[in-house]
Amino acid sequence: MHALIESLELVASRVADPAPLVYARLFAEHPEVEALFVRDRSGIIRGQMLQVTIETLLDLAGDGAYASGLLQTERVNHQGLGVPADAFDSFYRVLMATFRDIAGVDWTPAMEAAWTRTIAAATAAALDQ
Ligand code: HEM
Numbered sequence: 001m002h003a004l005i006e007s008l009e010l011v012a013s014r015v016a017d018p019a020p021l022v023y024a025r026l027f028a029e030h031p032e033v034e035a036l037f038v039r040d041r042s043g044i045i046r047g048q049m050l051q052v053t054i055e056t057l058l059d060l061a062g063d064g065a066y067a068s069g070l071l072q073t074e075r076v077n078h079q080g081l082g083v084p085a086d087a088f089d090s091f092y093r094v095l096m097a098t099f100r101d102i103a104g105v106d107w108t109p110a111m112e113a114a115w116t117r118t119i120a121a122a123t124a125a126a127l128d129q
Helices: 003-014 019-029 031-037 044-061 065-081 090-106 109-127
Strands: none
Touching: 003 044, 003 090, 003 109, 019 031, 019 044, 019 090, 044 065, 044 090, 044 109, 065 109, 090 109
16 A cells, blocks of 8 residues: 555544644644634634645645646645745645654654655645646
8 A cells, every 4th residue: 555545544543633733733833824724713724725735645646637736726826825835835744744743653664755755746746837
């Protein structure tokens, strides 16, 4: 099985909803972006953003056909929201670090390599216009 999928299954077996941990880490590392989520009182938008991000990473681990256009669009949309293009990719790194913490000693070198490779593909896809 692809190590990215394996890591997601491992996280899902330990934490029912990783969103609070992911966003706590995002806001700890980038306090300035918390205010941008002001409309999202219930957390639904944050949950949706997390889900779409994971879907695009899974797509990029395959042929990347769906992710590429979506990431180009979202990168531009997010600039409109107040997220600079270079900050956009930091969400992947926050996600990887959160999941690595949840996995603990069960995080494998193959998972580390798969995440590193897929994040590089996401960054490249979003810039490739
Ligand atoms: C640090 C980086 C990021 C920040 C600070 C950020 C911030 C935000 C904010 C503030 C919103 C809500 C806008 C609103 O009020 O409607 C949002 C929505 C969204 N973001 Fe991000 N974003 C980041 C990275 C990403 C990445 C990498 C993706 C990957 C696809 C993504 C996908 C989305 C999607 C799909 C939505 C819409 C969710 C919905 O309304 O259903 N974001 N983002």
